[in-house]
Amino acid sequence: MISYVLRRLLQLLPVLLIASTGIWAMIYAVPGSPVAALVGENATQEQVQAVTERLGLDRPVHEQYWAWLRNAVQGDLGLSIQNREPVRDLIVQRIPATLQLGLAATLVGLLLGVPVAVISALKPGSWLDRTLSGWSALALGVPTFWLGILLILLFAVQLRWLPSASTYVSIWESPWQALRNILLPALTLGVYVSGIFARFLRASLLGELKADYVRTARSKGLPERDVIGRHVMRNALLPFVTIVGLMMATLIGGAVVTEAVFTYPGLGRLLIQAIGTRDYPLIQGCILFILVVFVLLNLMVDVLYAYIDPRIDYG
C-alpha cells in the first residue's frame, strides 16, 4: 500500500514540476519585463530592488527558477501588486469561503443526484427513467451562470426571500445567515454536480444489477430493499468514488464561475480579480495553489479507491 502511494506520488512529480514551470514562466511571456510584471508599473525603486534580489532576476534563468521554486515550496508566493500584501495571506483568507461553498454544493449534488440515479436504475427504459435522464442532461447542459441568474431573478428579485449577492458567513458563527447566503450559490453549483452523480451512479448501478450475486440474492427471497441497499449499492459505490476526482475539477472550475455570479468572496473571485488587474504574483499564487490541491485530491481519490476495493492490485 505504502509503495503504491509512493509510486503514485513519484508519477505526479513530473506533472507538478512541468505545470509549475509553466506557471513560473508565465511572467516571461507577458509583454514587458518580468520585473514589471511582478511589481507593477507604479512600484518604487525599493520594491523593484527587493523582488530582483529575492528572485535573483538579474541572475541566469535557471537560478531565477530555482529561487522562485524554493520560495514557493516554503509558502512564499511574493507580494500582490494591487495592495502589497503577501499572496499567501490573501489566498489563505479565501479558503474557508470556497471550502464552505464546495461542501454545500457537494451535499446538494448528493441529495439531488443519488435518488435520481437509484430510481432511474431500478426501472431502466421506463418513462420515469427517461424523464430523470433528461434531468441529468439538463443539469449538465445549463450553464451555471445562467442558472444562477435565473435563481437570483426568482428568489431575490421576484420573491425577495434571499439576497442577490452572497457574502461569506461561517456556518459555525451564524448558521441562519450562513444558510441564507450559501443557499443559492450551493444550489447553482450543486445542480451541475448532481447531473454528474446521477449519470455515473446510474451506469454503475445498472452494471451491478446484471451481476450473478443479485440474481442469487433475489432467488433466495431477499427483499428488494436489501438487495439494493446491502448488496448492489455497496458495489456500485466503488467506481463512484473515482467520480469524486472528476467532480473536483468541475467543482473548482464551477466555483470560479458561481462565485462571479453571486459576487461571493472565494478563491475563484480572487483569481478573476487578479486577472482583471493583471496582478501576476497573485495569479501565479492562486493557480499554483489550485493545481496542488487538485492534484493531491486526485491522488487521494486513487488511493482511497485502491484501499476500499480489495480487488485492485496496488502492490
Next chain:
Amino acid sequence: MSAATQRVFGTLRRVLVHRGALLSILFLLTLLLTTLLARWILPFDPLAQDYTKMLQAPGKVHWFGTDELGRDILARVVFGARTSLLTAAGAVTIAALVGVPIGLVAGFFGGWRDALLMRFVDVLLSLPGILFALVLIAVLGRSQMAALVAVGITGIPSFARITRAQVLSLLKRDFVTAVEALGGSSSYNMFRTVLPNSWSPILVQVVILSSVAILIEASLAFLGVGIPPPTPSWGEMLRTGKSFLHDAPTYAVFPGLVLTVTILSLDTLGRTLARVLEDRHEIADSPGKTP
C-alpha cells in the same frame, strides 16, 4: 451513390430516428441559417445604439427588448451565435489538429513516445479546463485570438485520449495485423489503415466538444475575459444583463436560453451519434457516455 456516401446517409438516418437528435439538428440549422442571413432578415443592427430606447421590455418592435445602450437584444443574440459558433469551430479545429496526431502516435507506437505524449496530456489535465484558459488569457491578454486558442487547448486532451483508445483497440484487429504481415510500412498502416477507421469516435468528439467549447467561451465572456466588446457574445450579454436584473429582468433570460438550447442540442446530437456508431461497432470506447 458511392459506398462512403451511402454509409454517411445510413448513419444520418439512424441518428434522425431519435426525436431528440432530430429536434437538435432542426434547432442548430435554424440558428445557423438565421445568423448567416442576419444582415437581410433582421431589422436592427446589433451595434446600433439608441439612447431613447434603453432597457426596454420585450415588445412588438424589439421582440427580446433592448439593452443598456438601446441596442436590439434579438439582433445581438443572433450575432452572438456567430461569435459562439465561430469560436467553437476554430477551437475544435485547433484541439483536433493537435490532439488527434498525439493520440495516433502515442497509441500506434507505444513505448517512450506514448509515455512522453501522455505525460504532456496529463499536464494539460492538471488544471480544470476553464482555469487553463484563464491562465492563457492572463498571459496573452484579452482578444478574440486568445479566447480561441485558450478554448482550443482545453480540448486537446479529450481528442488525444479518444484517438489513442481507438488506435489501441484497432491494433488488435485482424485487418491491421494483416497489413503489417503483408509488409505494409508503419506509416502506411498508421495513415491508410488505422486513421481512416478512427474517424467515427473523432467525429463524435467534434460534436460533443463543440458544446463544451461554446460553454467555455461563454464562461470566459461572462467572467469578463472573453472576446472583447462590442462584439456581441452570449456570455458578455449575460454578464451585462446581470447588472440590470431589477430594471430589465428579461435581459439576461434570452441570451442564456439560446445558449443553453445550443449546448443541449450539440450534446444530444453527439450522444445519439455515439450510440448509433457504437451499435454499428465503429467505436471501441463510448466517449459519449462520459461527460
